[in-house]
Structures are given as structure tokens and as C-alpha cells.
Amino acid sequence: MKISARNVLKGKIVEVTKGATTSHVRIDVGGTIVTASITNEAVEDLGLVKGMSASAVIKSSDVMIAVD
Amino acid sequence: MKISARNVLKGKIVEVTKGATTSHVRIDVGGTIVTASITNEAVEDLGLVKGMSASAVIKSSDVMIAVD
Amino acid sequence: MKISARNVLKGKIVEVTKGATTSHVRIDVGGTIVTASITNEAVEDLGLVKGMSASAVIKSSDVMIAVD
Amino acid sequence: MKISARNVLKGKIVEVTKGATTSHVRIDVGGTIVTASITNEAVEDLGLVKGMSASAVIKSSDVMIAVD
């Protein structure tokens, strides 16, 4: 599958925290930690666990720019 | 200003493409290019130009996870 | 690639409208038309054209519920 | 109320799963299951229960396109 989302950041899962319905998955992308808030169901379906290679995928319209 | 968005990725702007109302801003974040689709108005208000230091800001609920 | 987004709706592209930076892609998903607003760059990268099989992908946190 | 969101998919609720603050609502839209992640408060306010007619509402800028 190839997706229209312009941002696919490759990394490794460093933490999976499950909540009642929502999980937080943290990925190390070249030394930067990216946090994803996804459904528990997705975590189970993809078998996401610490140490696994995975990508953070982000649609361009969900990216903001900040300056100091 | 400090923001609740968990993902603030520091980098440098490598390209600003203006459309009729929507601009695409590309930031180099440690060698990875992140694309943001934002309003022309924001580009002007923040004075975004190529070469400028800037961060890509992404809310955790807008990050998906993909595996091969 | 397998993605955490829970909604992957298979269909066929019925229209691609390019703007200055943003395109609108319409997919027929079992008789219902789904509209996606994506970057021109994604349209070119994926080679999206009318008649092509494609899926609409939507993260669960981007779906609202309405009742009459 | 008429909304700017281009995607209003009519269906029937097949499952409501409540979490601590976030619920998952699944709607059968012409044989395809669409999952929405919304607040518990919205579930209560709209009285969402299994078997009820409801629509999945999605803004076009939240729809991605994937191809095989």
C-alpha cells in the first residue's frame, strides 16, 4: 500500500501505553521521539510492541509550523 | 507559548510553495523532510522563508503508525 | 504497508481536480462518493487518475457521528 | 444544521464501546464498518446506542488516498 500522506517517518517503537480505548505509541525517529495516539484495536491488529520497526505517518494538513 | 501538542520537531525550512490560499512548507528535520500544508496568511504572518529555523508541530492524535 | 488508521474504504476514483497546491480526489465507495483533499504532489506521486482503484483512508479520531 | 464537511455517510450503529473519556462507535455504512473515536460526552448527549441510524461525518482534509 502506498499512501497520499506526505510524511512517513521511519523509526523504532520505544513505548506502547494502553488506555481504556486509546493507546499512546512512542517511536524514536532518528533520535527524536514522536508520539502517536491511536486505538487499542490498531495496536493489537498491527501487533505493535517495543523494539519493533515502524513509521509515524502524518498528513501534511495536520502539520503546523512554529518559530521562536 | 508552550503547547499541548506532543510533537515539536526542530529543523530548517528548505522550501515554501505558495498556492492560491494554501502553502506547502518543507522542513528538514535531521535529514528527513517534513511537509506542512498551512494557510498563505500563516506563511506571511510568521515570515516563513527558505533557510529559516522552524519546527514542525503535530498533535499526537494526528499521528498514525505503519508497519511493513 | 499496514496502517493503524481503522478506516480503509475501497473504491474507484471518479474525479481528480487539481488546484494551485491542493487537489480534490473523489472516490466511489460502493455507490457513495467520498472526497479527499490532498496535496498535488501526492496526486502526482501516486499517479492518481479517474478510473483507478484506490482506497479512502481515515483515522478514527477524524470521524464524527451525526444523528437526525 | 447543514455542515461544510463533504463526507456524510449514512448507516446504522453496530457497536458503542466506552472508555474512560473516549468512546469508539462503529457504524455499518452499506456493508463497510466505519469506526469513530469520539468523547463519552458526545455519546451520551446524542444518545448513541447499537441499532440506531446515524451518519459518519468526515472533513475532506482528513481523508487520505491509498493505492496498492
Add this chain to the structure above:
Amino acid sequence: MKISARNVLKGKIVEVTKGATTSHVRIDVGGTIVTASITNEAVEDLGLVKGMSASAVIKSSDVMIAVD
């Protein structure tokens, strides 16, 4: 129609700017201007023009919090 989105801010349209595919609609909500980036098609379908009463609708998962 009643929607799960928790934020429905009533106001009056003060500006509609059309782009090639994307429009910017500005609403005065009790003295604060709220900007919406929506499709041209939605602007036409809802007949949005300056001076019209309208609401800004925002899903809770799309709201961030900032502090000084």
C-alpha cells in the same frame, strides 16, 4: 442534524476568500475571528457569504491547549 463535535461556536461570516480548490471563511464569534479552511464546493453548497449567520464546528480531538 445533531453532531458529536463538542465545539459549535455561533457567529457571523465576515470574509470568504476563494482559492483554486480551497476557501478561507472567517467568522466573528463574539468578537474573536475564527478561520476555517474548507473546500470551494462546501462554500457553494452552503451558499456562504459575508454577513450570514454561521457556526464554526470543531472536533475536541482537534483542539490543543497553549499556556504562556
Add this chain to the structure above:
Amino acid sequence: MKISARNVLKGKIVEVTKGATTSHVRIDVGGTIVTASITNEAVEDLGLVKGMSASAVIKSSDVMIAVD
């Protein structure tokens, strides 16, 4: 920090409800209550509590328009 998001609505926090992983923060913006669904981690990191001054920040592409 200055952000590209066009909507920064100043107000005061009136409620913080923590879930297993996701919190709901309600801000009074000039008499209108705005609800944000953010991570527990963000609530702790920013020290968000009732009575505190804070802003609701919303990207324009996440704002829809509704008319009666």
C-alpha cells in the same frame, strides 16, 4: 513560540477530566466553553488546572462551517 495555527482563543480553564490516557480540558472563551481532548502527558507537562489562563489552539483546516 509563534505558531501557524490561525485560531488561538484566549480563556480560562474551567475543568480538567483525566482518563486512562486521554484528558478533556474545558476552557471558557468569552462565555463559550471549548473542549479539548489531549494526552494526560500534556496536561501534566503544562500543569493544566482549573482556574488557569490558557488558550485553545486550532488549525484552520480543522474548522468546519455549519448553517441552520
